[in-house]
Amino acid sequence: MAKLKRGGIEPHEDYGFFGPGSVVWKVWGYPTAPTVGFQRAVVVEELDPPLVAAVHATQGIYRRSRTRYDRTLKYFAMVAFAGSRQVCKAADILVKVHSKAIGHLPYGGGTYDANDPASQLWIQLTGWHSILYAYEKYGPGKLSPQEEKEYWEACALAAELQTCSPDDIPRSREGVRAYFERMRPKLSASPIARQAMNHLLRSELILPPTPRWAKPASLAVAKAQRIATIATMPRWMREMAGIRQSRLLDILIVPVMKAGFALARISPKVELRLLGRISPSTVAVVAPVKLGIPPRKEEVLTPAQARARHGYAKPAEAHLEFRARQAARVFDDGEAPSEQGLDESQEILGPLA
Known part of the structure; x- marks a missing residue:
């Protein structure tokens, strides 16, 4: 981390899609x-049956918990902060990465x-909603x-x-709530969902x-984050997933996390x-923004x-031939999908191991 000097940080090509003064940067x-x-x-996402099926099939969160978290977080940070060329390249390769996550x-x-656009919409909204929710609960408060x-x-x-349509994104808190209410009957805390959620709540793994x-200090920090994350989840969701935590802990963790993040x-x-x-x-994605x-x-x-x-190309229209070949391998030939997209992604999203 000795490179955290202005002269050692590579500037982005442009401001990307948001920039200084935007609520996204805030x-x-x-x-x-x-x-x-x-x-x-990432915990809440696992309640969606198609998504958790893909997660379970690849086993990435179990075999390489730290690098999986690192690569996924880097992509979302790139969307918010990186230059436009870098983000377009990452979004394009992500379509190829996701092309192997298919099956029954x-x-x-x-x-x-x-x-699938429906799965991508679920990821998009759970991600953006969760980031805002945590900001409001443990940060400066409501926008x-x-x-x-x-x-x-x-x-x-x-x-x-993403491969979903921007027209399907609600433009208000009420619209987002309505989306989650429509999704609620489709959610399921299957055995593989519960396994994934409990695994992803183990902050010490990353x-x-x-x-x-x-x-001891590291484990205490990980435990505090787990408590704080569970405290943001509605009761019905916790009950569905078999996640237990007292209301007292929900209350006590708030001032602790607020103080920690402010510090x-x-x-x-x-x-x-x-x-x-x-x-x-x-770090390389966020550093230019943090250091001005x-x-x-x-x-x-x-x-x-x-x-x-x-x-x-638009992500929904990208690599159609490659995706068709992947589908043929899996559904017609009964073979494992190609790892090509995953291998190519390492240059952009970081190493797999």
């Missing part, structure tokens, strides 16, 4: 985002496909009405980097090895060092402008 730049907010998102649902019949309107408009803009003398905000370098412990690959390093071009683009400039 909310996603707070330390609640890569910790409680992101953990809540283990319960109830049917198939799953990680590139103004205008800021919240801007936030959900930004969520729709970011959806253009931390680097620590000296024996530091382990981390004292210094950008402290924030980046803490981020480096849970997601080393994400301007991009080479001080401009903000739309995803459509960026795709036209950098030569990328």
